[in-house]
Amino acid sequence: MKYMKNQVVQVTRGKMLGGTSSINLMAYTRGNCHDCDTWAKIVNDTTWKWENVLPYFIKSERLDESDLNCVDKELHGTEGYLGVSTQHNDVTSEYLKAFSEVGHDIEYGINGDKPVGFSEPLFTIANGTRQSAALAFLSNFQDRTNLHVLKNALVTKILFDDNKCATGVELILNDRLLTIRATKEVIVSAGAINSPQLLMLSGVGPRQHLKHKNIKVISDLPVGQKMQDHIYVLVVHKMGKEILNKKPVDPSKYPLPLIIGYAALNKTQKYPDYEITTAILNDKNDFMPSCVFFLSLKDEICQDYYDHSGNRQLMYTLVSYLYPKFRGQILLNTTNPRDQPLIYPNYLTEEKDIENLEKYVKDYLKVTNSSVFKSVNSELIIPRACNCVPDQSFWKCYVKCLVISGYHFSGTCAMGEVVDSRLRVYGVKKLRVVDASVMLRIPGAHTNAPTIMIGEKAADMIKEDHELLLL
Numbered sequence: 001m002k003y004m005k006n007q008v009v010q011v012t013r014g015k016m017l018g019g020t021s022s023i024n025l026m027a028y029t030r031g032n033c034h035d036c037d038t039w040a041k042i043v044n045d046t047t048w049k050w051e052n053v054l055p056y057f058i059k060s061e062r063l064d065e066s067d068l069n070c071v072d073k074e075l076h077g078t079e080g081y082l083g084v085s086t087q088h089n090d091v092t093s094e095y096l097k098a099f100s101e102v103g104h105d106i107e108y109g110i111n112g113d114k115p116v117g118f119s120e121p122l123f124t125i126a127n128g129t130r131q132s133a134a135l136a137f138l139s140n141f142q143d144r145t146n147l148h149v150l151k152n153a154l155v156t157k158i159l160f161d162d163n164k165c166a167t168g169v170e171l172i173l174n175d176r177l178l179t180i181r182a183t184k185e186v187i188v189s190a191g192a193i194n195s196p197q198l199l200m201l202s203g204v205g206p207r208q209h210l211k212h213k214n215i216k217v218i219s220d221l222p223v224g225q226k227m228q229d230h231i232y233v234l235v236v237h238k239m240g241k242e243i244l245n246k247k248p249v250d251p252s253k254y255p256l257p258l259i260i261g262y263a264a265l266n267k268t269q270k271y272p273d274y275e276i277t278t279a280i281l282n283d284k285n286d287f288m289p290s291c292v293f294f295l296s297l298k299d300e301i302c303q304d305y306y307d308h309s310g311n312r313q314l315m316y317t318l319v320s321y322l323y324p325k326f327r328g329q330i331l332l333n334t335t336n337p338r339d340q341p342l343i344y345p346n347y348l349t350e351e352k353d354i355e356n357l358e359k360y361v362k363d364y365l366k367v368t369n370s371s372v373f374k375s376v377n378s379e380l381i382i383p384r385a386c387n388c389v390p391d392q393s394f395w396k397c398y399v400k401c402l403v404i405s406g407y408h409f410s411g412t413c414a415m416g417e418v419v420d421s422r423l424r425v426y427g428v429k430k431l432r433v434v435d436a437s438v439m440l441r442i443p444g445a446h447t448n449a450p451t452i453m454i455g456e457k458a459a460d461m462i463k464e465d466h467e468l469l470l471l
């Protein structure tokens with residue numbers, strides 16, 4: 001990655017039932033109304049407007065009753081399959097005071113209706129258990145006679161008849177090649193990296209690329225072409241004194257004490273520019289697993305953090321650029337479905353993105369002017385391995401050194417380009433894509449809840465199209 005100081009970017013995904021929801025950080029964030037209203041406008045379909053998708057967020061949610069007092073009840077559901085709850089922690093309350101002092105609103109349960117504000121987040125956790133999509137949406141229906149789940153199966157191809165009508169899929173199970181026929185339609189939900197791979201392997205994709213790979217073109221579409229992601233910049237503060245003693249968190253119930261906040265540089269703007277995800281850590285030993293595995297930073301950078309943290313309380317923040325300009329690309333490497341596709345995220349290829357990231361990091365750092373931060377002599381740790389000299393180029397260098405993927409891959413089978421607003425693939429029949437790849441503009445939030453909303457909405461659209469919707 002030449003624009004990112006030679007960092008290797010891990011394109012982490014969950015290869016299991018429940019997919020990436022089975023390994024993610026479990027933050028439950030929906031994005032803001034501007035996101036869906038923009039989608040609706042671009043695809044000219046008002047059913048995607050915020051007011052029309054909100055019922056789908058609510059439908060799937062089962063917010064813990066004890067958390068209802070912290071949120072606007074109208075916007076949350078308590079009867080869905082996806083358990084959601086929050087963790088209250090005295091130490092996060094203290095840090096929230098610091099953000100409030102420098103002008104950020106504290107808005108509990110911020111989830112769509114208000115564009116900006118800082119809060120303890122909601123998590124997809126219920127009774128101490130991760131609410132993966134598999135646990136939430138499959139485990140309750142194991143006895144259904146019309147539901148069959150094939151574990152450890154790799155779908156290798158979508159099959160079409162001469163009328164470009166999807167008739168089923170080919171898959172490998174226990175080294176055997178099987179064909180499954182579809183009676184109504186085929187729905188692809190392989191995620192933003194593998195859905196485009198599967199479509200291209202099946203002849204749906206950019207003509208030139210498919211021809212180059214000797215794949216017969218069924219529909220010439222810009223599959224894989226407009227990959228999006230959030231990019232995070234890491235900011236770590238060491239506290240000279242502790243801001244409250246953190247009560248030990250039960251890791252079997254919640255991850256680290258977290259704050260999630262949304263901020264806009266222009267206070268009248270209707271959507272945020274950046275998001276912060278802030279974790280409060282007892283000390284460096286809490287930080288190392290995140291640094292090495294989750295953030296996937298280079299060893300020498302993590303070592304620097306380790307060496308310079310002392311035994312102090314740490315606050316690590318990921319400043320997330322919510323609407324970056326860069327667009328990446330997924331291409332086939334080979335025609336073997338077992339091979340990974342080529343992934344070009346193109347982070348930081350746009351000069352404007354680097355400039356904006358610098359601005360957002362600096363805006364976030366205003367929190368260090370708060371009396372809370374001053375009272376504990378907070379200190380920004382700058383890893384020496386970044387080799388950033390303290391001149392005018394310092395923040396540019398900092399951003400390039402400490403930028404990572406937000407793992408919010410999306411947009412590779414975008415609505416309006418590859419699928420229509422009912423998620424049907426253009427140029428073929430009886431084929432839909434339903435996952436994060438259809439997001440035509442990345443939402444200003446973590447992407448799990450928006451993906452589940454898309455799933456809920458797609459379920460109704462499919463039932464409507466087959467006249468199965470019970471009113």
Ligand SMILES: Cc1cc2nc3c(=O)[nH]c(=O)nc-3n(C[C@H](O)[C@H](O)[C@H](O)COP(=O)(O)OP(=O)(O)OC[C@H]3O[C@@H](n4cnc5c(N)ncnc54)[C@H](O)[C@@H]3O)c2cc1C
Nearest residue numbers: 019020024025026027155190191194407435436446447448
């Ligand atoms: C480390 C990490 C942390 C994250 N943290 C958060 C968070 O805190 N909050 C949040 O909202 N979002 C988070 N996300 C992002 C979020 O989890 C994803 O955006 C979301 O789960 C994507 O859902 P999806 O259905 O599009 O794809 P996936 O969940 O990736 O599902 C795709 C599924 O298809 C399967 N598959 C792929 N190809 C084939 C094939 N050929 N045959 C058969 N099966 C196939 C995969 O095994 C997988 O089960 C995080 C992501 C990562 C990686």
